[in-house]
Amino acid sequence: MPEAKAPLPALDPGNTPFWTGGCNGELLICRCGSCRRWLHPPVPICRFCLSTDVAPEPSSGRGNVLTYTINRQQWLPSLPPPYVIAVIGLDDDLDLRVTSRLAGVEPEQVSNGMRVRVCFEEAGDVWLPLFMPEGTADE
Amino acid sequence: MSDCGTGAVISGIGQSDVGRRLGRSGLSLTVEAVLDALADSGLDRADIDGLSTWPGGSGPAPGFTGAGVFDVKDALGLNLEWFSGGSETAGQLGAIVNAVAAIRAGLATHVLCFRTVWESTAQTAGRRASVIGSGGERVSGSHQWMVPFGAVSAANWAALLASRHFHEFGTTREQVAGLATTLRANAALNPKAVLRDPMTIEDYLNARMISEPLCLFDCDIPVDGSTAVIISAAGAMADLAAKPVGIEAMGSALRGRPYWDQYQDLTSMAAQDAAEALWRNTTLTARDVDVAQLYDGFSILTLIWLEALGLCGRGEAGPFVAGGGRIARTGELPVNSGGGQLSAGRLHGFGHLHEACVQLRGLGDDRQVPGDPEVAVVAAGGGYLAGALLLTRYR
Numbered sequence: 201m202p203e204a205k206a207p208l209p210a211l212d213p214g215n216t217p218f219w220t221g222g223c224n225g226e227l228l229i230c231r232c233g234s235c236r237r238w239l240h241p242p243v244p245i246c247r248f249c250l251s252t253d254v255a256p257e258p259s260s261g262r263g264n265v266l267t268y269t270i271n272r273q274q275w276l277p278s279l280p281p282p283y284v285i286a287v288i289g290l291d292d293d294l295d296l297r298v299t300s301r302l303a304g305v306e307p308e309q310v311s312n313g314m315r316v317r318v319c320f321e322e323a324g325d326v327w328l329p330l331f332m333p334e335g336t337a338d339e
Numbered sequence: 340m341s342d343c344g345t346g347a348v349i350s351g352i353g354q355s356d357v358g359r360r361l362g363r364s365g366l367s368l369t370v371e372a373v374l375d376a377l378a379d380s381g382l383d384r385a386d387i388d389g390l391s392t393w394p395g396g397s398g399p400a401p402g403f404t405g406a407g408v409f410d411v412k413d414a415l416g417l418n419l420e421w422f423s424g425g426s427e428t429a430g431q432l433g434a435i436v437n438a439v440a441a442i443r444a445g446l447a448t449h450v451l452c453f454r455t456v457w458e459s460t461a462q463t464a465g466r467r468a469s470v471i472g473s474g475g476e477r478v479s480g481s482h483q484w485m486v487p488f489g490a491v492s493a494a495n496w497a498a499l500l501a502s503r504h505f506h507e508f509g510t511t512r513e514q515v516a517g518l519a520t521t522l523r524a525n526a527a528l529n530p531k532a533v534l535r536d537p538m539t540i541e542d543y544l545n546a547r548m549i550s551e552p553l554c555l556f557d558c559d560i561p562v563d564g565s566t567a568v569i570i571s572a573a574g575a576m577a578d579l580a581a582k583p584v585g586i587e588a589m590g591s592a593l594r595g596r597p598y599w600d601q602y603q604d605l606t607s608m609a610a611q612d613a614a615e616a617l618w619r620n621t622t623l624t625a626r627d628v629d630v631a632q633l634y635d636g637f638s639i640l641t642l643i644w645l646e647a648l649g650l651c652g653r654g655e656a657g658p659f660v661a662g663g664g665r666i667a668r669t670g671e672l673p674v675n676s677g678g679g680q681l682s683a684g685r686l687h688g689f690g691h692l693h694e695a696c697v698q699l700r701g702l703g704d705d706r707q708v709p710g711d712p713e714v715a716v717v718a719a720g721g722g723y724l725a726g727a728l729l730l731t732r733y734r
Binding site: 206207208209210212215240241266267268269270271272273275276279283285286287295297298299300301312323326328330 | 470471472473475476477478479481483484485486487488489490491492494495498499500501502503506547548549550551552553598600601603605
């Protein structure tokens with residue numbers, strides 16, 4: 201699958217852990233220090249218990265594909281299709297999801313429920329958390 | 340007057356020329372729509388004391404908005420008691436909800452509402468209007484959780500919902516074809532529609548994929564055009580020339596998480612919340628609806644609105660639209676009688692609102708829904724944007 205180059209996120213104090221944790225191989229996601237629920241996108245308060253004791257923690261980076269789409273349209277010159285966009289349900293919390301792009305898998309091999317794990321793609325000052333099938337060679 | 344639940348009516352409707360690459364400014368289109376609405380209502384410029392629009396003067400992509408509150412206020416020399424323009428409201432129809440709220444609060448009596456797009460001309464000028472980050476800039480806000488992974492178009496975001504809907508409920512492209520082909524048939528009867536050549540189910544199934552399972556004909560068509568409506572206090576009826584349309588109820592609730600990918604049910608969206616609120620605000624029910632104008636920026640959004648509004652069962656929108664018989668102009672529930680955004684063009688929710696008024700006033704000419712429709716539901720928005728209106732023929 202060709203490499204996709206999409207516009208990057210603008211880093212700010214709230215989102216920097218998520219977008220740069222990959223430099224240490226970590227998918228950093230906000231977690232409530234009080235009720236221990238995971239919270240994404242990053243927030244300074246827990247929407248479950250309203251505790252402000254919220255800080256990024258390394259997540260398992262493992263989960264399954266909840267839904268996906270094979271993008272076939274070339275939207276930008278730097279984004280050659282096809283590539284697969286997926287919503288990943290992470291194992292750490294029932295309600296914890298991230299949208300990402302799948303790597304290391306042919307689009308036609310993707311299915312709902314497929315097990316995946318995080319991998320990182322360095323892009324300037326951010327590390328994009330992508331997901332690849334569990335059990336792929338370099339694991 | 341007592342049968343108008345919100346105490347507000349739609350006293351006039353107007354629309355500019357609609358088309359592709361019209362080469363006109365957004366403000367020019369807006370002025371045309373506004374003058375049309377004023378003439379329809381019989382109101383004078385001096386009667387207009389409120390102004391409301393979505394998303395205001397700036398948008399995320401070229402051509403996404405053609406005029407803001409201040410542009411129109413100044414161009415028309417309006418004296419305003421109240422005004423509002425912005426995107427953080429209950430979808431495109433949030434501009435109407437806000438106008439009704441202002442009228443009910445006594446801040447204004449006749450509120451001019453408009454929505455203008457000129458994406459077709461803006462795209463021709465060199466930039467793809469519907470892609471986030473096409474200028475190479477970094478992304479922030481909620482877009483940052485989608486765009487860096489290549490989900491740069493709303494087509495991708497909607498495709499994720501469609502994919503899950505197909506997976507959970509067995510919805511198929513063959514079923515969805517019934518929606519696309521029906522709307523194309525409706526568009527053939529609408530002189531302002533941009534795509535009027537017949538479409539067969541085969542045409543649909545053979546269309547190229549955009550973001551699976553959405554193909555080209557699941558995506559609406561960028562156009563240039565402006566729609567204006569005037570919302571008036573029901574108590575100010577004496578001023579009016581046209582037969583008004585009653586605003587029976589509105590739904591503007593937002594309960595689930597405000598993201599395309601974080602709404603609890605990945606086969607639905609904020610439409611669920613707005614629809615639930617709509618029915619809580621009226622004694623009418625889904626069974627009373629004679630005609631439905633449901634947002635179709637992407638075909639799957641119409642399916643989700645059908646289910647959210649209870650116009651069909653949960654997960655049953657695929658079978659409901661299959662073959663097109665039920666949703667045809669002559670079917671049990673006519674949907675998007677003007678061709679919708681899929682075939683008439685992306686007037687972004689306000690086209691649906693205009694068409695609902697046309698049908699309730701019996702102005703549909705060749706495309707008039709038979710049986711003198713009395714109740715119309717209008718719903719607009721996708722993802723975390725959702726608003727719904729229940730309109731009635733004024734008695």
